[in-house]
Amino acid sequence: MTRTTESLTPELYDYLVAQGAPVDDVLADLVEETARLFPESKGMQIGPEQGTFTTLLTRMSGARDVVEIGTFTGYSSLCLARGLPDDGTLLALDVSEEWTSVARRYWERAKVADKITLRLGPALESLRALPEEPLFDLAFVDADKEGYVDYWEELVPRLRPGGIVLADNTLSHGRVVDASDTRAHVQGIRDFNARLVADDRVTQVLLPIGDGLTLARKN
Template sequence: MTRTSESVTPQLHDYLVAHSAPVDPVLADLAEETARRYPDQTTMQIGAEQGTFMTLLARIGGARDVVEVGTFTGYSAICMARGIPADGSLLALDVSEEWTALARRYWQRAGVADKIELRLAPALETLRALPGDRRFDLAFIDADKEGYIGYWEELVPRMRPGGVLLVDNTLSHGRVIDPAETSAPVQGIRDFNDHALADERVEPVLLPVGDGLTMARVRG
């Protein structure tokens, strides 16, 4: 029994991935092509174990309507789309035609393209323009860190009771606890973490998954 989470070394990470549901060839190919084409942005893509977790979470929670803020090359969208039923929908928000062109190709390969609606525009503008009655069961935020609180404030009221929000990179590679780290993205994460913790509309937990994954259930 331990009171803290295990420190995950590269070797232990390989072990846990090997003992999780296997990554299929589509996701493996997407991860490889993303790393080859965008070597300086590979940290923007979630890891295999996080993707599997998100698929299972969508299935366990019975999610039908999903939204993600920040799509990049489409890995997380595939994972969540696979966890929702055939008549479910995923609204994917991004600003890059280049990155999402790759995403579209792999959504087709994965057989989930008909579930995904991609909107290329600043996400905050898109969220604010949604019909007032648009509701979601699952949301994933993984975009500009300084914008997290704004996305959160638009999404929490749009979640169904019991809905779940996932927010990525909330440990910022450990920099959140480094007083010498004063960059805007890290401070944005600190501000968001404090904001989510103080939000009485949700029940949050910050998990040591990937680079930190905050999961919050919206109260009924």
């Protein structure tokens, strides 16, 4: 039995990405424009292999109603929306008008804008304002790491049975196992990971894709 996951050199990572579906012009332009407009925000977008995984998972799970926490300039929301059926919906939550104004343009260009509702404001408030009933088939979490545990507690009751949560950055660039790193965003991820392990409402796996992508299914 294999007891480890392969470490990826930059060369192996490039090879891995090249074996997946190619990034189309819309996503490539979005990456380029985001880097040009917001160079200080390097590394915020999910990677190409995570994007394709997200589209596939959305489509394969038959998800119709999706919520995203942390939209930025729209890469992950585009990938989610592309996995939705014609009558699918995506509720996108973020605090930044500036960043999401880029997302809006790309949603239009990709012809998925009619599926997406953007709600600006702290995501925890936006979630708490929703009815506490099963509304979503899939949730994607990629905002402030200190908030992950609170997002989790608001999301699980709002997921349909069999619903899925995807959470990004759950390896915190390897810092989750460095006990000397007590910064709030790292501890937020540790707390989130531990909460899921203790939560018998779900079955979860932490996948070593990108910076760690946790996939959880509501039982």
